[in-house]
Amino acid sequence: MLLKRIVFICCVLIAQNGLAQEHPNLILTKQGVNDIKAQLGNVPLFDATLAQVKEKVDAQILKGIDVPVPKDMAGGYTHEQHKLNYLTMQEAGVLYQILGDEKYAIYVRDMLMEYAKMFPGLPRHPQERSYARGKLFWQCLNDSVWLVYTSQAYDCVYNFLSKKEVKYIEKNLFKPMADFLSVDTPQFFNRIHNHSTWGNVAVGMIALVMDDDALVDRALYGIKDLKLDAGKDNDGGDIFVEGQKAGFLANLEEPFSPDGYYTEGAYYQRYAMYPFMIFGEALQNVKPEVKPFEHKNGVLLKGVDALMNLTDKDGEFFALNDSQKGMSYYTASLVSALDIAYYYGDRDPSLLSIAQEQGRVQLDQTGLAVAMDIRDGKAKPFDKKSLLLTDGADGDQGAISILRSTKNDDLTLVGKNAAQGLSHGHYDKLSISLFHEGNEVLQDYGLARFVNIEQKNGGGYLKENKTWAKQTIAHNTIVQDETSHFGGKYDVGSLHHSDMYVFDVENPDVQISSAKEVNAYPGTVMQRTTVMLNNESFEQPVLLDLMQVNSDKKHQFDLPFYYLGQVISTSFDYEKYQTLSTLGKDHGYQHLWKEGSGRSTTGDAALTWRSHDTFFTLTTTADAEDDLIFGRIGANDPEYNLRPDPVLIVRKNTDSALFASVLETHGSYNSVSEFSENAFSSISKLSVLKSGVDYSAIQITMMNGDEFVFIMSNSEASKTQKHELKLNAKVYTWTGVSYFKKQ
Amino acid sequence: MLLKRIVFICCVLIAQNGLAQEHPNLILTKQGVNDIKAQLGNVPLFDATLAQVKEKVDAQILKGIDVPVPKDMAGGYTHEQHKLNYLTMQEAGVLYQILGDEKYAIYVRDMLMEYAKMFPGLPRHPQERSYARGKLFWQCLNDSVWLVYTSQAYDCVYNFLSKKEVKYIEKNLFKPMADFLSVDTPQFFNRIHNHSTWGNVAVGMIALVMDDDALVDRALYGIKDLKLDAGKDNDGGDIFVEGQKAGFLANLEEPFSPDGYYTEGAYYQRYAMYPFMIFGEALQNVKPEVKPFEHKNGVLLKGVDALMNLTDKDGEFFALNDSQKGMSYYTASLVSALDIAYYYGDRDPSLLSIAQEQGRVQLDQTGLAVAMDIRDGKAKPFDKKSLLLTDGADGDQGAISILRSTKNDDLTLVGKNAAQGLSHGHYDKLSISLFHEGNEVLQDYGLARFVNIEQKNGGGYLKENKTWAKQTIAHNTIVQDETSHFGGKYDVGSLHHSDMYVFDVENPDVQISSAKEVNAYPGTVMQRTTVMLNNESFEQPVLLDLMQVNSDKKHQFDLPFYYLGQVISTSFDYEKYQTLSTLGKDHGYQHLWKEGSGRSTTGDAALTWRSHDTFFTLTTTADAEDDLIFGRIGANDPEYNLRPDPVLIVRKNTDSALFASVLETHGSYNSVSEFSENAFSSISKLSVLKSGVDYSAIQITMMNGDEFVFIMSNSEASKTQKHELKLNAKVYTWTGVSYFKKQ
Numbered sequence A, B: 001m002l003l004k005r006i007v008f009i010c011c012v013l014i015a016q017n018g019l020a021q022e023h024p025n026l027i028l029t030k031q032g033v034n035d036i037k038a039q040l041g042n043v044p045l046f047d048a049t050l051a052q053v054k055e056k057v058d059a060q061i062l063k064g065i066d067v068p069v070p071k072d073m074a075g076g077y078t079h080e081q082h083k084l085n086y087l088t089m090q091e092a093g094v095l096y097q098i099l100g101d102e103k104y105a106i107y108v109r110d111m112l113m114e115y116a117k118m119f120p121g122l123p124r125h126p127q128e129r130s131y132a133r134g135k136l137f138w139q140c141l142n143d144s145v146w147l148v149y150t151s152q153a154y155d156c157v158y159n160f161l162s163k164k165e166v167k168y169i170e171k172n173l174f175k176p177m178a179d180f181l182s183v184d185t186p187q188f189f190n191r192i193h194n195h196s197t198w199g200n201v202a203v204g205m206i207a208l209v210m211d212d213d214a215l216v217d218r219a220l221y222g223i224k225d226l227k228l229d230a231g232k233d234n235d236g237g238d239i240f241v242e243g244q245k246a247g248f249l250a251n252l253e254e255p256f257s258p259d260g261y262y263t264e265g266a267y268y269q270r271y272a273m274y275p276f277m278i279f280g281e282a283l284q285n286v287k288p289e290v291k292p293f294e295h296k297n298g299v300l301l302k303g304v305d306a307l308m309n310l311t312d313k314d315g316e317f318f319a320l321n322d323s324q325k326g327m328s329y330y331t332a333s334l335v336s337a338l339d340i341a342y343y344y345g346d347r348d349p350s351l352l353s354i355a356q357e358q359g360r361v362q363l364d365q366t367g368l369a370v371a372m373d374i375r376d377g378k379a380k381p382f383d384k385k386s387l388l389l390t391d392g393a394d395g396d397q398g399a400i401s402i403l404r405s406t407k408n409d410d411l412t413l414v415g416k417n418a419a420q421g422l423s424h425g426h427y428d429k430l431s432i433s434l435f436h437e438g439n440e441v442l443q444d445y446g447l448a449r450f451v452n453i454e455q456k457n458g459g460g461y462l463k464e465n466k467t468w469a470k471q472t473i474a475h476n477t478i479v480q481d482e483t484s485h486f487g488g489k490y491d492v493g494s495l496h497h498s499d500m501y502v503f504d505v506e507n508p509d510v511q512i513s514s515a516k517e518v519n520a521y522p523g524t525v526m527q528r529t530t531v532m533l534n535n536e537s538f539e540q541p542v543l544l545d546l547m548q549v550n551s552d553k554k555h556q557f558d559l560p561f562y563y564l565g566q567v568i569s570t571s572f573d574y575e576k577y578q579t580l581s582t583l584g585k586d587h588g589y590q591h592l593w594k595e596g597s598g599r600s601t602t603g604d605a606a607l608t609w610r611s612h613d614t615f616f617t618l619t620t621t622a623d624a625e626d627d628l629i630f631g632r633i634g635a636n637d638p639e640y641n642l643r644p645d646p647v648l649i650v651r652k653n654t655d656s657a658l659f660a661s662v663l664e665t666h667g668s669y670n671s672v673s674e675f676s677e678n679a680f681s682s683i684s685k686l687s688v689l690k691s692g693v694d695y696s697a698i699q700i701t702m703m704n705g706d707e708f709v710f711i712m713s714n715s716e717a718s719k720t721q722k723h724e725l726k727l728n729a730k731v732y733t734w735t736g737v738s739y740f741k742k743q
């Protein structure tokens, strides 16, 4: 009894003096472990995840420990082995805590000892392709990811290790690695960039486990008083910008907008979300005074919500900027981010339905909470709505606008009216992409890269990413004189952003997003107004797309539509060529085959295609001298790095024009019953009533004779302003920025 | 009591005298109706189908009756309305019998009266595109389909109609229509062709209901003593062939092989199966003495089984000859055919598992039996096995060979070593197609047509079907001197067929199919040996493909591989062109863009591609002077009727060569985890050890150094023959047609 009392007093003293930090406490906490143990067997989603992880780790333990000397690029053996190692160590650490079986701790310990033996003798990685070569991997980025995961494993087995082992591992592995990733590689550590976020978090996580305040400080605020001009990174991004802050908190402030949009786009946000959230959780556990989830008005939690919304019906991310198609919120980093956001946020029950679809949880107290609440029937549907996500640290650098249909099929428009997006940005001001029921209708090409496929440049970016995917002509937006926005110059593009003009989704049947771009082509103003329309005259939701261009002189303007599917019919005549040549020489035009072209004599041109057993018709206004060009991606593609997707380009030579288009979804085809329904457009005529700086107006005439007029006020966005406009001898009066009515 | 007895005696007398036929008795029988009524509510699949049909028919009844004057092509209003009418009448008739609600009988009666009023005044259909114009539709084919369905409706409501109504309808509608489809249009009725089958069955069905024996006779045996030379039909098929029999039974004998393969291919067999089977059932009910299901050793039942096997893992038909992709055994005609085959066959429980997936049954006693047996847990998996289906009425005109892997992933090879396939045949002797897990790996293009899509030539065949889809170069087989087999001449192709040489699937790990073609190019012998291999040295099943060509003089030989997917890498250098021109001028070559070409200096050439998140590598032998041509479909395609799919063509100029290829399936890619596994081929070298008339031999050298040798005896297929062959100073001895061993 006396002995117990003494032990208790000692513990209290030690805790108060901070002489010994509790372990685990980085992600899993002691309390969390206790709660988990108490619930085991009664939380289906948690139990299922645990069983999967156990099976995986047990299989790895049977294989034995393999810590090879680093040699290969991504996709190669040593790269993949080190990747497997950090994933398995992290999971083995968790299993040790939850299941109490020492074999997991032994596995982590033995592997850490192997790394600690090898690390001091390691030079930088022999592959010389990175601006910041790592030691275990070809780039510091991957070394940092290794450390983010391994820190967690270390924390989980810390109490299992002898003092001697702790000392040996920290001295030979963790401390030198933390220095290597920071002070030894400042061009990697001290940037505003997703690479630096990983570096900051890696250093921060291990610092928290080692209880090294100076190192925590370096992670949070960067290396102080560093001055060097290191030029560009491998993606063409600036390494240092004068006066810029560094460290985790700066990386949290800069690239995230107040709405939680990450300026590089959803694909990189998804990647960055893991270090942000996991370090948020770690800080919350070890240094709650930093208040990571309250920083910048709770931007981390908003970021998770933004990401969930930056997806199509299937949960796949919109292909903004460099983005590999198919990535979705089912990815592991978003399982973790969602669980953490749920736990530290306001326990939004709609997140639970996504967690259910994800089918697994993070194996800590956050995942436990999610799994328990799902078990208890608290999940509600995650209802994706129309949404504006501002860009820029202060939210004043334009925005991503998302319009979602509210009746019948799911039609989703994404407008990129934002900033450049750092080094992963594309030159695609005011570009749009369109999704129907989770399928692409008008695609953004995404990136030109095969992530982790070694044969394709070691899984890294392909040269076609720069020569094609980033270029303006690869997007559904205006190209002037066959030159990309800002001349395709990163330095120039980075200075500017588009500006939102109107985003009004109050009326669910006439949702409007309109934005302007005045810098992409000096002397030219582009304004794009997109309207998501429900109207009983149409079978399905309809997109109106008004691209108003006004310039101080005459130019060639191309507006591409990257429709996906099989051409069914056109309303205009066109010629297909006997030999194919490229559409142009540069700025991405060299990658397009010119397959055919035509002109319309009726004032409009319609293209109907079929995709995923649904019909789509794009009707666009076209004068008799406008070219309607059929193109296909794939020229100057010596290694078949590009997808041979089709495009229809509307080309006008003018100083002012309204590219007005209506996109209908209609009908269906069933290849088993061979029934074809409603394969025809409902529109008989589309015409421009007004094209100008102040107003854009169109008239849609339906097959049944009905007429609709849409008018947009381009220079006065007030909701209360009265307008009166005479078009074709008829006077239209209305209040607010736009007019839409059946005539 | 006395009265009852008298009524009973009268009934017996009437039945015995055949004075009045029982109704319904054509498909639904009185006994069937009673059995169905007794089970209603206790047979989930039957009940569900009934509920669906009721909902559909009730909706149509609410819309009212619409029998428009015929005017439109397929896809147009009058065409679609008459189609809807026969489908709804047939279903309403069934509902009347099962549910007893007179509103269904009234609906059928009123609609029949409308048709009876209109029919006498109808000229042939105003659209003049068919060789056999109908009255309700543009071709007699559709009129026949109308009558096949409507006969069933008529039978179901027969007892509800007054004598006067019966007389009126038969006099004005059914009798003249039966004559119109037969004696008035003999070029349609008296052929061996799927069109005639429909015509025969239409006439036969209505004859059975009207109890008109002469008409039944005409249906079964054709119009007697008819002599005329009517030339070709719209598809280029011969209308009359000297000495050929006609009528239903002849159409059953001629196009079906003893194995139940229908020479036009699976897509048309699926279409033809409905009239064959439904009339089989009708004859079985009304004239069982005809023994339709025993005819030609039970070929109808074998035909259903063959069709179920002519499918990929998803149940989609192999694209043999004119075939629209996506058609599967989930189509309505196969619901009916399967239920009938189950009922009149040996109640094979594996058919029940397909019926389960079909999710509905035919609403008669056959569907009831299927639904009851499924309910009673009798269903067993339908296990698709390797199979040879002979072609030709006597089974001596070659065969379709199907090789299916027996371990790991599902890999399925289809070889077309058969006859021409009548007017829907393609010039594709010895061509192959390959499926992995229900996805195409090496595709057969299928047809060039958009069935029922009005914008595409009214849903009819496109000219590209003849200029492209039927041509040899559109297939994975040899083209000599850029000329299709038989010069692309139907008359010549129809005289010949390939011959099977070996089909041996006894060893599940080394399944062999080998066939010869000596007529496609006089003076040239082609022999193709395909081997489906399971071997532990490969992750997945592997296809060996040995195309041995021996000619009396030197020619240009092209062997295309229509791989589907994204190129990942090649083992050889190639050049992509700056401008594209067509690969040739005629025989389909005019539709291929030549995108690039290369040569290999190592003796072999490998192409790795990715499709559906799986990697595939084709390794093929290639001399330094062989061209490896990258092509793409889509040239000379003025209306975007073709799909822009890729091809790799191996071109040799020689009089004798072995085109030896190995196709590996390997690894996987996950675009959510971005994990790439086993993206590389396991083969380091493929070489020809022997190319000749008597033997073909290859050696496969693996990355790990292992070597395999495969030798095929090309002129001695005996299983007991001993062979001794010296290759590269090594003597190989074996017994049987082939040798395969790790060295």
Ligand SMILES: [Ca+2]
Binding pocket: A235
């Ligand atoms: Ca990067």
Ligand SMILES: [Ca+2]
Binding pocket: A312, A313, A314, A316, A438, A439, A440
């Ligand atoms: Ca999707």
Ligand SMILES: [Ca+2]
Binding pocket: B312, B313, B314, B316, B438, B439, B440
């Ligand atoms: Ca399939």
Ligand SMILES: [Mg+2]
Binding pocket: A319, A320, A321, A322, A426, A428, A444, A445, A446, A469, A470, A475
């Ligand atoms: Mg882009």
Ligand SMILES: [Mg+2]
Binding pocket: A396, A397
């Ligand atoms: Mg600003």
Ligand SMILES: [Mg+2]
Binding pocket: B319, B320, B321, B322, B426, B428, B444, B445, B446, B469, B470, B475
């Ligand atoms: Mg074909």
Ligand SMILES: [Mg+2]
Binding pocket: B396, B397
């Ligand atoms: Mg023969």
